[in-house]
Amino acid sequence: MPKTHHVIVGGSIAGVSAAVAMRQNGFSGTITVIDAEPLLPYERPPLSKMADAQQALRPIFPQEHYAEHGIDLLLSTRVRRLDDDRRRVELEGGDSLPADRVLLATGVSCRRLGVPGEELAGVHTLRTAEDARRISAALARGGPLVVIGGGFIGLEAAAVARTAGVDVTVVEAGELPLLGPLGTPVARLMTRLHEEHGVHVITGQTVRCFTGGTAVEEVVLTSGRRLPAATVIVGVGVTADDRLAREVGATCLNGVVTDQHGRTDHPWLWAAGDVAAHIHPAVGSRGRIEHWDVAMRHGAAVGASMADRPTVNSAVPYFWSDHYGTSLQMFGRAQPQVRVVLRDGATPERFAAFWLRGNRLVAVAGLDEPKTVRAAKAVLDAGVPVSAESLADPSTDLRALSRGPARQTLSSSG
Incomplete structure (x- = not known):
């Protein structure tokens, strides 16, 4: 009998993480990752830092990692269409691959302005x-x-x-x-x-x-x-690169709609990463989350699910952004109808901010404040009630706050 074949379209962090997770969760069939670019799948966050000069492009994994995990790479290859009836992935140029399951990890495309002169060099x-x-x-x-x-x-x-x-x-x-x-x-x-x-x-x-x-x-x-x-x-801004899913009739609403495990309403078709419109447990509403860390974790969870080990990415969304030698870090998602609290002493060079819904912390961000951000994440994870005043006060011990009132009292009483 031929081996079961999983085809991943997109050498993104979601796609690569899914491929590795399939192996780690016992999938023994064939895995093929298809990507349009000629390079080994690489990390995208450094791209906006490369404008200063010679920062080296960083592959997600070295070439030998794919061989060790039995993952086939088809680079410089574009997918023309998915054949839903014959369960095949048709490539530009006429070739095709059989696919028992397909994962779309195609990410997003940059929006264009649609104004005169947009095609000028520069x-x-x-x-x-x-x-x-x-x-x-x-x-x-x-x-x-x-x-x-x-x-x-x-x-x-x-x-x-x-x-x-x-x-x-x-x-x-x-x-x-x-x-x-x-x-x-x-x-x-x-x-x-x-x-x-x-x-x-x-x-x-x-x-x-x-x-x-x-x-x-x-x-x-x-x-x-x-x-x-x-x-x-x-x-x-960007748009979800969901053409292949739309063409086979899969439901797409600002991305490819999936269940909690990454499966679409076409049983053989799955989606992960930036292209997937899913309900993240920490957010509670359907949407796409365009962060590297989220895509990595979501890809790994969907890959495990495709290996018949149903897995949900429940980690609180995290991202970072570098500016002038400092790093903005954020856990959670800023949401409508929430209060934003700045910690006292905030300046453009250094600050911590907290997003509160009622008395619950839903997100934290800090510029050049990694310890504060990590401590506040413990509060977020614990789900304990907090006040805006305590968060704004730099003297507040956030880690003690995360343990809740009872444990704080025990701790303070010795």
Whole structure:
């Protein structure tokens, strides 16, 4: 009898983690990972830091790791379609693979603005190693750089460029950069951090068009203002790369809809990582979570489930973002109708922030505050009631707080 074959589309951290987890959970069939890029699957978080120069691209695993786990890699290979009836994965060029189960770990694609001049040389998105290489080469020739969109990737690239002495302007359509993921108090601190390092921040504006000969020379804003630009990075969000799922009729709602184990409403089709719209236990509502750590853990859980060891990723979502030699770390997700509490003494260079729903901590973030963030995560994990006043007070022992009132009393009484 032929071996059972699991095909993973996408050499992302979710896809690679799923492949390894299949082996670790006893799957003995064939595993094939298909990826369109020619490189070994690599870590994506460093890409927005590569604009400063020569940071080496880091493979997720070395080549021999895949051989040791019996994982076949098909690189520089694109999937044309999934044949739902014959259970085959059809590749561009005409070849196809049999697949007892398919995992989509295709991630996301960068949104485009859809404005005139967007195809000019010098207008970039940042998603792949090749994108990062082009931007790095462009910034080495000098600025000015205009970043469209005040999200994490754009601001990280802005920080790297400013550190290298490049003139940088960030154009954000909303009231503040990072307002959606962080809320007003924290977004205001992060904006001030960038402004103090010389980044020009323009809010409430977007792009009317890009102008230039063969390469971009100016960014024209909706107000009519013109910004000189030698390089532009467009970072206005992403869309789920769910084409293959949609074409076979799987349900997609801002991503591929899956159950808690990663299975879609097509029994042979699964999804993990950024492309998957699932209900995370720590969030409670369906959606995609575009964080490296979450994708890694979700991929591993789905891989175990595909090996018939049903597993749910219940770890609290975590991400980090680097700016000017400091790291913003966050556990949990900022959600609507929650209160944001800043710890007393917060500055743009160092702060801790807490998100409260009623008297329950749902998220914590800190810039250059790793110990505080880790201690607050213990409070979050414990689910104990807390007050805004105690969180705001730097003298509060968060680890003692996480043990609850009874254990705090016992501890204090000796």
